Amino acid sequence: MAKILIADDNNGLRDVLVESLASLGHAVTGAADGSQAKSALMADDFDLLLTDLRMPGLDGVALLEELAAAERSVATIVMTAHGSVETAVKAMHLGALDYVEKPFPLTAMEAKVEKALERLKTEQENRRLKDELQQRFGSLIGGSPPMQRVFELIGKVSQTATPVLILGESGTGKELAAREIHQRSQRKDGPFVCVNCAALAEGVLESELFGHEKGSFTGATQMKRGKFEQAEGGTLFLDELGEIPLTTQVKLLRFLQEKEVERVGGSKVLKVDVRVVAATNRNLKEMIEQGSFREDLFYRINVISIEMPTLRSRREDVPMLVSALLDRHRQNTGLIGAVDEEVFALFQIYEWPGNVRELENVLERALVLADAQPDGSRQITPTDLPPEIQGGEGDSQAQREYHEATGLMAQMERIEREMIRKALEDTDWNQTKAAKVLHLKRSSLQYKMKKYELSKPGSR
Ligand SMILES: Nc1ncnc2c1ncn2[C@@H]1O[C@H](COP(=O)(O)OP(=O)(O)OP(=O)(O)O)[C@@H](O)[C@H]1O
Ligand SMILES: [Mg+2]
Known part of the structure; x- marks a missing residue:
């Protein structure tokens, strides 16, 4: 669904267009002249504008010019009465995607709209890919x-x-x-x-x-x-x-x-x-x-x-690194993690002496400490962070909790290792079977086997 604005002083045509494009599933608004269209476009984001060229007051070309001046340009198809093709060309120079000569069959307009929207989507996708590519260089x-x-x-x-x-x-x-x-x-x-x-x-x-x-x-x-x-x-x-x-x-x-x-x-x-x-x-x-x-x-x-x-000299990269590192963790363990706003704020002021590796370790440990959400994902909150990142000197309460938690963690890890070892032994080291017994994904089991240095006796 796209948001479309139709500007035409011809009420009959405008209503027909609004109705037909709305019936295709788009959110369509009508404007009776250029000034109305301009107010609508300044107040709200539209994906596409269909505009008549000759309108009382602000005409189509002036509308496009004013939008460009206000940096509110929008993808546009111009509709022009027979004989004003030159003006239509001017509109194309002002960045309009396409033009349709009046009168036109509705189906022709519908096809043009779909084509324009398709093109916008491809352009958007290309831009997104390019942005992402530029922020990544291999690993x-x-x-x-x-x-x-x-x-x-x-x-x-x-x-x-x-x-x-x-x-x-x-x-x-x-x-x-x-x-x-x-x-x-x-x-x-x-x-x-x-x-x-x-x-x-x-x-x-x-x-x-x-x-x-x-x-x-x-x-x-x-x-x-x-x-x-x-x-x-x-x-x-x-x-x-x-x-x-x-x-x-x-x-x-x-x-x-x-x-x-x-x-x-x-x-x-x-x-x-x-x-x-x-x-x-x-x-x-x-x-x-x-x-x-x-x-x-x-x-x-x-x-x-x-x-x-250093990481502290490029703090703007922290959110992207966090999302990439959580992604990688999810692929390895199946654990879906997220970081709340406050954590991002703390990350922005921390010095990161250990740089990206430290960020990696902090996230990995926080994921283990974080409370599971009803959907099984883990939401990392400030209390899941080491005290040096939580900050606030004399925050002995947080510090105490942290130490308790790590003590507990170590204990839980010992138990987990033992359970995994036993399941593997019971299934004669068949990882698929052991994963089933443990209700783990096979990839998670492999990750944990590596973490706990578990391998079939005699296989190394
Ligand atoms: N720009 C980055 N993007 C993604 N991951 C990164 C980036 N920089 C470092 N890492 C990750 O941080 C960890 C440390 O990286 P690496 O081992 O290359 O650092 P290093 O500079 O060699 O550190 P050291 O001096 O301690 O050996 C690795 O797990 C790596 O994947
Ligand atoms: Mg190194």
Whole structure:
């Protein structure tokens, strides 16, 4: 159903049009001249205007001009008496979609109206899709100017093979950005290999990255290919680059300069075709001054840098992130969540030191705490949030409740894990049957199995 306004000083024609379009299910209003039409259009939103051109007082063309000046333009079909086609052309220039010459059969007008409405709908849908597309870049979400700049940069660097350094606080999406660069590059069919440089001890990191030859150190009973070799033809993501020890930095520099690596304990030089993307939340310039990061390596790897904005610097993205994260949660668990106005208000003033990851965790936990609505969905309210977000110093009541709740939560999780484990055992680890016993969707069961690290004994 569309809202249509018909402006014509010919009462007979106007009434017939009102009636026929109303019988097609539209909400139709008549106006006896241009001024009446203008008042109606200023006061209310219409989808479509059908207007005569020659009317006493304000004529059709003047009406369109005044609407445009007031930024109240509306999709329009003009009706024109024989001989005033030139005026009709003028109306088209003023943005009218179409025109009909009088007299016309009613069916012709009905067809034009339906066609115009169809076209408006398609345009609206296209606009919506475009808006949404612009606020999403693969798995990265953000319509804010700083995120838009990041999307643009990623789009550009993915077309090159130069090293990229991604900077930003914890939880700002550095890894997501690295994956996006790979996905959009010509290497997308090659491997994307991740190494967390902070997780490994010095010697281990080196043989992890570059591999080692058999017998190169105690325990090296077999030759091992390093991550560089594994990433051949693809992208190597060096996460937490700032944690790389100086000795390993030298080897990395050699790769960046010569595209060569050598396994630990080996002498063979291996040529590899790998694109390096690195990330860090450390200040590398400071580390250079302190002598813990090589300046030459910094310049080699920092050919292009992308700074991921903090969540607090792009608060306008919070509502969209919340809805996307709740959506993702719903797909994983079947749990439908919503956030009330007050929660959004608190989110807008919170600092988010852990950025998007923190938002993700806050939502996930709040969903567990939130009261179930009659329809089974969960409405998150301020009391479901951690005290630091609820704010209000000395709010010991909220704090107490929060701690009680988390104590209770831990208890409930233990019980839930046990029930799931038992159902799986009883059904000989048949997930479909176990899900039925537990009244869970199979996908929810799988999600929980992962969460509680439950798997069939001997299957790992
Ligand atoms: N712009 C974003 N849109 C959607 N999800 C995001 C965005 N940024 C981050 N996330 C989500 O937040 C979480 C953290 O992202 P990611 O691991 O990429 O951050 P990071 O910068 O590498 O953090 P850290 O420095 O702690 O390793 C992930 O679950 C990711 O899906
Ligand atoms: Mg990371």
